[in-house]
Amino acid sequence: MMNVIAEETRNIYESFEVEKDIYYFKVGRLGLVSFHGRNYNIKKTVTTEQLNSYVASGHFIKVSSNCYVNAGKVLSLADGMICFDRSYSETKQIQVSKWRQQGIKNLLSARNPMAM
Template sequence: MSVALEVKNTYEDFILEKDILYFRVGEHGLVSFHGKNYHIKKRLNTEEIQKMTSDSSFFKVNTDCYVNTRKIQHIGDGKVYFEVRGSESKYTTITKLRQHRLKEIVLQQKGEA
C-alpha cells in the first residue's frame, strides 16, 4: 500500500497573506519575501506587483517595504515586530509618519476579531 503525502514547498507555493510577514519590492521586478524563518526572492511582472501592493492585508511602511498587518506583534521605536524572541525578533523599520497610521489599522483589526 502506497500513500502519497502532500508536501507543501514553502519556497514555491507560499500563500502571501498567510505565510509572508513582509516583502520588499526591488528594481526590475525583484521582490524579496520574508517569512518566519526564511526569505525568498522572486522576479514578478508589473501586474503581480501591483496586485500585491494594493492588497488591503499589506501596509506600506517605507519606500519599498510592505508589512502584513495581520502578523504584527508590536510597533514601536520606528520598528514593526513580527515575533517576540528577544534578539531573534523579526522586524523591519517604519517611518514615523506611517507608524501612527499603522497602529490605528492594527487596533482596528484586533477590535474586529
C-alpha cells in the same frame, strides 16, 4: 537522500502563500521582490499585476517607499520597530520612521480593533 532534501527545499520556496506566510516584502529593481517569512527570505521576480494584487488585497500596509508589511502578522509596533515574532529577533523586525508610526498604528487598529 540529498535529492529529497533539495526537492523539499525547492517546494517550500515555490509553494509559499504570500498573504498567509509572509511577514513583509521589499520591492527591488526590475520586479525582483524579497519576501520575508518566519524561517526564510525568498527573492522572486513578480509582475506588476501580481504586486498590485498583493497591495490591493488589503493584507499589506506600505511602511516605506519599497516595503510592505502583512497587517495580519504584526505582533507589535513601538519605538519605531514593527515586530512579527515574540523572540524579537532582528530578522523578525522592520524599522519604521517615527513620523509614519502613528499612521501605521491607525491603519492596523482599524483592521483589528483588539490589537495595539
